Amino acid sequence: xxxxDNVGLRFRSGxxxxxxxxxxxxxxxxxxxxxxxAGKTTLMRLALRxxxxxxxxxxLFDQPLEAAPxxxxxxxxxxxxxxLAYPELTVRENLRISCMLHGTSPEQVDHSLDAWRLASxxxxxxxxxxxGNRQRVGLASALQHDPRLIxxxxxxxxxxxxxxxxxxxxxxRRAQDGAAVLVSSHHLDEVARIADRVLLMNAGRLIGxxxxxxxxxxxxxxxxxxEDDERHPVDGELAR
Amino acid sequence: MNTAIRVEALKLVRSPVGTIGTIALVAGTLALxxxxxxxxxxxxxxxxxxxxxxxxxxxxxxxASAAQxxxxxxxxxxxxxxxxxxxxxxxxxxxxxxxxxxxxxxxxALAKLAVYAVWAIVVSLALTLGILALGLLLGYGIPxxxxxxxLGRQGALTLLTAAIAxxxxxxxxxxxxxxxxxxGAIALVVIAQVSALAGAEGWMPLAAPALxxxxxxxxxxxxxxxLAALFGIAFAAxxxxxxxxxxxxx
Numbered sequence: 001x002x003x004x005d006n007v008g009l010r011f012r013s014g015x016x017x018x019x020x021x022x023x024x025x026x027x028x029x030x031x032x033x034x035x036x037x038a039g040k041t042t043l044m045r046l047a048l049r050x051x052x053x054x055x056x057x058x059x060l061f062d063q064p065l066e067a068a069p070x071x072x073x074x075x076x077x078x079x080x081x082x083x084l085a086y087p088e089l090t091v092r093e094n095l096r097i098s099c100m101l102h103g104t105s106p107e108q109v110d111h112s113l114d115a116w117r118l119a120s121x122x123x124x125x126x127x128x129x130x131x132g133n134r135q136r137v138g139l140a141s142a143l144q145h146d147p148r149l150i151x152x153x154x155x156x157x158x159x160x161x162x163x164x165x166x167x168x169x170x171x172x173r174r175a176q177d178g179a180a181v182l183v184s185s186h187h188l189d190e191v192a193r194i195a196d197r198v199l200l201m202n203a204g205r206l207i208g209x210x211x212x213x214x215x216x217x218x219x220x221x222x223x224x225x226x227e228d229d230e231r232h233p234v235d236g237e238l239a240r
Numbered sequence: 241m242n243t244a245i246r247v248e249a250l251k252l253v254r255s256p257v258g259t260i261g262t263i264a265l266v267a268g269t270l271a272l273x274x275x276x277x278x279x280x281x282x283x284x285x286x287x288x289x290x291x292x293x294x295x296x297x298x299x300x301x302x303x304a305s306a307a308q309x310x311x312x313x314x315x316x317x318x319x320x321x322x323x324x325x326x327x328x329x330x331x332x333x334x335x336x337x338x339x340x341x342x343x344x345x346x347x348x349a350l351a352k353l354a355v356y357a358v359w360a361i362v363v364s365l366a367l368t369l370g371i372l373a374l375g376l377l378l379g380y381g382i383p384x385x386x387x388x389x390x391l392g393r394q395g396a397l398t399l400l401t402a403a404i405a406x407x408x409x410x411x412x413x414x415x416x417x418x419x420x421x422x423x424g425a426i427a428l429v430v431i432a433q434v435s436a437l438a439g440a441e442g443w444m445p446l447a448a449p450a451l452x453x454x455x456x457x458x459x460x461x462x463x464x465x466x467l468a469a470l471f472g473i474a475f476a477a478x479x480x481x482x483x484x485x486x487x488x489x490x
Contacts, residue, residue, distance in 0.1 A: 048340040050488040074342040084337025
């Protein structure tokens with residue numbers, strides 16, 4: 001579904017990502033974890049063509065990203081930083097325009113409102129929502145067209161525990177239905193519950209997988225980061 | 241394309257910016273015209289000297305005032321609304337949601353420009369009809385053939401002013417900033433006014449529409465007027481191309 005082959009990008013400031021190679025297949029949940037500035041969002045922006053790589057190849061649905069037709073994006077659902085939602089529109093209107101822009105029927109909106117427990121605020125303007133509700137609107141907007149590839153940057157931000165469970169159930173069910181899921185998170189325990197693989201990112205590089213079967217995930221995580229920093233001391237500020 | 245146009249139309253119709261912009265351009269201009277007329281009728285010599293050819297209490301005076309207001313205030317108002325249509329995606333951060341869609345960003349940019357064009361036509365019609373109603377209310381009588389032609393030029397001036405404001409869409413895109421685009425709108429007004437005062441002729445696209453209207457068509461030929469429209473079309477093409485190539489690298 002999504003493949004990175006030796007992808008690199010350096011910004012004018014000198015920071016960036018390098019040697020990114022990964023594959024997210026159908027039915028698989030892959031989590032990205034790393035410290036702030038490790039390059040997780042940059043990787044996701046590259047996957048969604050918000051940035052173009054200087055080196056390497058990115059493939060979406062087995063096609064090079066630069067050659068993928070616009071229609072192929074109908075199979076992608078993403079939430080990076082800010083939801084596709086406008087403050088002057090109601091929740092229902094926002095979900096409706098998201099359906100239209102994703103090329104799916106607006107009839108999905110009612111189902112989406114129920115699935116994400118947004119029915120009670122359906123006719124409220126987006127600007128009047130709490131942060132948690134805004135995030136749920138963003139997630140509903142990203143997933144209501146049943147994408148085959150899901151890319152979510154820290155999707156549990158601002159969610160209450162009930163909404164975190166809702167998100168977990170949604171991602172697990174969609175992966176079981178064959179979707180490929182790439183998700184970044186700071187919540188190691190949460191990631192360990194849903195991810196088939198947890199990829200560690202540090203200083204703009206993917207540095208391997210984290211074994212999530214151990215008892216102390218935080219200790220294992222920091223140990224791996226420390227080891228990588230010791231091996232690559234000059235690259236400590238590579239990523240953004 | 242229809243999808244993007246429907247989405248952009250909904251955003252403009254539901255936004256306070258669209259509503260306030262429309263009211264300011266139509267009702268604001270009519271209120272200013274009413275105020276100028278009342279002051280002139282009161283015999284204010286300072287205003288009479290300032291407004292020049294617009295100092296007569298008839299259709300000619302009313303339409304000359306309308307052209308002056310549209311050339312400055314209209315350009316600013318149209319530019320601010322267009323700045324918001326493009327710049328808000330960067331300021332609100334919603335630009336990230338406009339990637340990874342089956343509707344390309346160039347189509348979204350074109351849809352924004354199409355909605356802006358339709359809105360400018362609505363503003364132009366409402367303002368022209370409002371000026372007609374105001375003139376009738378002031379007792380200027382049914383316009384003569386020349387009066388109707390002047391009213392038609394006033395409608396065209398609003399549309400051409402909308403066209404010469406289009407660079408702000410490109411400025412918003414290039415700078416990723418709503419405020420920079422609003423600054424661009426102010427700069428366009430300043431350049432247009434200064435170049436007109438400095439004696440710019442019809443080949444200056446930012447000044448040509450107002451010169452054409454205020455000279456009853458005499459000072460600007462059709463080729464020069466077309467250049468103003470082409471100026472807008474060129475920046476529309478530049479903006480669309482910028483959206484197609486857009487990267488979120490800063």
